Amino acid sequence: MSVSGRTHVRACPERTCVGCRKRAAKHELLRVAAVEDACVPDPRGTLPGRGAHLHPDPSCLDLAVRRRAFPRAFRLQGALDTAVLRTFVEERAGLTSTP
Ligand SMILES: [Zn+2]
Numbered sequence: 001m002s003v004s005g006r007t008h009v010r011a012c013p014e015r016t017c018v019g020c021r022k023r024a025a026k027h028e029l030l031r032v033a034a035v036e037d038a039c040v041p042d043p044r045g046t047l048p049g050r051g052a053h054l055h056p057d058p059s060c061l062d063l064a065v066r067r068r069a070f071p072r073a074f075r076l077q078g079a080l081d082t083a084v085l086r087t088f089v090e091e092r093a094g095l096t097s098t099p
Pocket residue numbers: 017018019020021022054055060
């Protein structure tokens with residue numbers, strides 16, 4: 001039946017969440033970029049440099065921070081400030097905003 005070697009059509013790009021390490025469709029994950037010593041959310045994917053992908057979920061952010069996943073993803077040494085990113089994720093998760 002199958003004659004071609006083409007087995008996958010990449011219609012739906014996937015990325016791995018740096019928190020829970022599960023794969024998800026790219027649009028389900030939040031791109032995070034490093035600006036100086038801080039992790040910043042990059043929902044439009046416009047910031048230059050390396051990006052990390054994360055579920056917009058505080059628990060995934062916690063896991064990523066605990067694993068030091070961001071310095072690894074950005075190939076940086078030392079701690080990164082995640083305060084801005086945390087606020088963004090919490091708002092996105094509806095923890096601080098009103099419905
Ligand atoms: Zn996740």
